[in-house]
Amino acid sequence: MSDATSTVSTVSNANTFLPVVPEWRRTLNRFLGHRGLLMGSIILGLIVVLAILAPWLVPHDPYLQNISQRMIPPVWHEKGSWEHVFGTDKLGRDYLSRLLYGARISLTIGLSAALISGLIGTTLGVLAGYFGGRVDAVISYIITTRLAMPVVLVALAMSALVGGSLQMVIILLGLLLWDRFAVVARSTTQQLRDAEFIASAKVLGASTTYILVRELLPNILSALIVVMTLEMAHAILLEATLSFLGLGVQPPMPSWGLMISEGKAYMFFKPWVIAIPGIALMVLVLAINLVGDGLRDMNAPEGRN
Amino acid sequence: MLVFIFRRLLVAFSVAITVSVVSFMLLHLSGDLAISIAGPESTAEQVEQIRIDFGLDKPMVYQYFDWLWGAVQLDFGRSYYFQDTVMSLISERLPVTLTLGALALGLATVIAIPLGVIAAIKQDTWIDRLALTIAVIGQAMPSFWFALTLIVIFAVNLQWLPAGGNESWQHFVLPAIALGYYAMPAMMRLTRTGMLEVLNSDYIRTARSKGLNESTVIFKHALRNAVIPVVALAAVELGFMLGGSVVIESVFSLKGLGQLAWDAITRNDYPVVQAVVLIIAVFYILLTFLADVINAMLDPRLRVR
Numbered sequence: 001m002s003d004a005t006s007t008v009s010t011v012s013n014a015n016t017f018l019p020v021v022p023e024w025r026r027t028l029n030r031f032l033g034h035r036g037l038l039m040g041s042i043i044l045g046l047i048v049v050l051a052i053l054a055p056w057l058v059p060h061d062p063y064l065q066n067i068s069q070r071m072i073p074p075v076w077h078e079k080g081s082w083e084h085v086f087g088t089d090k091l092g093r094d095y096l097s098r099l100l101y102g103a104r105i106s107l108t109i110g111l112s113a114a115l116i117s118g119l120i121g122t123t124l125g126v127l128a129g130y131f132g133g134r135v136d137a138v139i140s141y142i143i144t145t146r147l148a149m150p151v152v153l154v155a156l157a158m159s160a161l162v163g164g165s166l167q168m169v170i171i172l173l174g175l176l177l178w179d180r181f182a183v184v185a186r187s188t189t190q191q192l193r194d195a196e197f198i199a200s201a202k203v204l205g206a207s208t209t210y211i212l213v214r215e216l217l218p219n220i221l222s223a224l225i226v227v228m229t230l231e232m233a234h235a236i237l238l239e240a241t242l243s244f245l246g247l248g249v250q251p252p253m254p255s256w257g258l259m260i261s262e263g264k265a266y267m268f269f270k271p272w273v274i275a276i277p278g279i280a281l282m283v284l285v286l287a288i289n290l291v292g293d294g295l296r297d298m299n300a301p302e303g304r305n
Numbered sequence: 306m307l308v309f310i311f312r313r314l315l316v317a318f319s320v321a322i323t324v325s326v327v328s329f330m331l332l333h334l335s336g337d338l339a340i341s342i343a344g345p346e347s348t349a350e351q352v353e354q355i356r357i358d359f360g361l362d363k364p365m366v367y368q369y370f371d372w373l374w375g376a377v378q379l380d381f382g383r384s385y386y387f388q389d390t391v392m393s394l395i396s397e398r399l400p401v402t403l404t405l406g407a408l409a410l411g412l413a414t415v416i417a418i419p420l421g422v423i424a425a426i427k428q429d430t431w432i433d434r435l436a437l438t439i440a441v442i443g444q445a446m447p448s449f450w451f452a453l454t455l456i457v458i459f460a461v462n463l464q465w466l467p468a469g470g471n472e473s474w475q476h477f478v479l480p481a482i483a484l485g486y487y488a489m490p491a492m493m494r495l496t497r498t499g500m501l502e503v504l505n506s507d508y509i510r511t512a513r514s515k516g517l518n519e520s521t522v523i524f525k526h527a528l529r530n531a532v533i534p535v536v537a538l539a540a541v542e543l544g545f546m547l548g549g550s551v552v553i554e555s556v557f558s559l560k561g562l563g564q565l566a567w568d569a570i571t572r573n574d575y576p577v578v579q580a581v582v583l584i585i586a587v588f589y590i591l592l593t594f595l596a597d598v599i600n601a602m603l604d605p606r607l608r609v610r
Contacts, residue, residue, distance in 0.1 A: 145323045148586045150548030160570045268461050278450035286445035
């Protein structure tokens with residue numbers, strides 16, 4: 001695909017004597033020209049760096065309890081201090097430190113769950129789209145069934161049975177959130193199934209596995225990456241919901257959903273205890289969604305909405 | 306058309322059966338129900354007794370068909386925890402959740418469609434940007450956190466509305482906002498894209514060149530076509546909302562189906578969990594079926610497949 005387009009552009013460039021702009025420069029310019037994508041990437045990048053460097057950045061141990069330092073308000077509050085920028089929770093643990101460690105949990109869960117569901121959904125979708133017929137009918141039926149199952153409810157019931165933990169949440173969400181991957185992989189594969197490069201690979205005697213993995217997959221990857229961002233955001237919100245309801249990541253881990261749940265009893269008089277982790281969740285999901293929307297626009301600039 | 310409806314109905318029915326099998330399997334395979342029900346401090350004899358009392362000693366296939374036979378007669382057995390049949394618990398709670406869902410959907414539609422239309426007419430102005438910003442933020446906000454924030458602002462600080470319970474219509478306002486805001490962004494975006502597409506079409510240009518005034522063009526000609534996919538989406542969103550009601554109802558302690566499911570999950574009351582999962586799935590299947598039929602009635606091209 002990319003070979004074909006670059007050949008065309010060199011030919012037209014040669015004809016009109018325009019200076020040759022390399023492909024990556026054009027991509028970079030479009031990236032920088034898309035405000036949402038740029039903003040989302042900067043925020044997301046910042047959160048990722050903060051999460052990775054958390055052990056060296058945090059001012060306090062996020063698990064260290066200090067009963068004499070309970071419920072200290074954040075620094076912008078009149079009783080706040082720079083010692084605890086975002087204050088402390090009901091056990092005297094530093095809120096900023098917990099927030100930074102919480103970013104690690106959210107990002108780990110979002111990425112791992114999206115990878116697992118991506119693997120399941122892409123496999124199903126590609127097989128359905130490429131083979132069509134009976135395979136397609138069976139897989140479409142599986143997708144319809146999955147869509148009919150209420151995700152939040154099933155996730156809650158399952159984690160109540162198997163017991164909540166970081167690994168369980170990842171596996172559960174990975175097993176539940178593959179539907180959009182399957183739908184997108186199926187329709188993009190259907191569009192490419194009869195393309196010439198697939199036909200020529202067949203003529204050259206390539207095996208079906210080779211065609212699917214080496215010829216087809218790279219061409220539907222950009223669409224899948226967009227779905228990946230959506231499902232990452234989805235998984236992060238669902239983890240927060242499960243942890244908020246007490247059936248996800250367990251205490252004392254600093255999951256943002258759990259922090260909101262622990263702060264719930266204090267929210268009437270000390271609203272920052274739920275405001276801070278809530279805003280953190282919103283900013284992270286917002287950044288991921290902006291990146292996803294931006295990537296979709298980059299893939300199909302004419303289909304902007 | 307009748308053939309189309311019949312075929313879709315057949316698929317809908319078999320999906321419902323498959324969902325019932327899957328939810329039954331998930332709950333029975335993810336742990337030993339008898340041990341979960343008996344609790345951690347019970348003896349082996351007590352567990353054995355519970356196994357026999359609840360019929361959990363019989364083969365799984367037998368248990369499933371026994372349950373299914375009851376389910377088609379709307380008999381879901383007795384609750385383990387509540388001293389009542391599952392069916393009477395559900396028929397008591399279902400109206401609350403349906404009211405909440407209808408209110409939330411109504412609210413989302415009333416906001417999303419006008420906002421989408423205005424954003425499309427005033428494309429690329431500040432109104433359009435504002436509408437998109439509201440949508441993007443709505444998609445990033447965790448629903449339980451938004452619900453808590455509403456409680457802090459409107460129930461505690463302003464004291465306009467009650468924070469929880471379901472005694473009067475006022476009790477439904479905040480939950481409906483929290484649930485509706487969740488469905489609004491997708492509907493608004495779809496209205497906007499639909500309107501943009503329609504407004505650039507030939508028949509709108511014809512309508513304008515006939516000298517019709519702008520409001521007739523927009524409301525009688527454009528909106529009618531742009532709104533078709535939104536109707537289908539609304540049906541699907543209502544299905545999602547019924548699933549999402551678990552979270553909202555538990556935050557507002559609204560005694561609906563979601564709260565019942567939540568109580569049942571935390572108390573290992575599996576007959577109730579299974580029944581609620583199946584009922585919500587059946588609602589979703591019915592709603593998507595209706596959406597398909599409505600779409601096919603409005604657009605004959607869809608009847609072919």
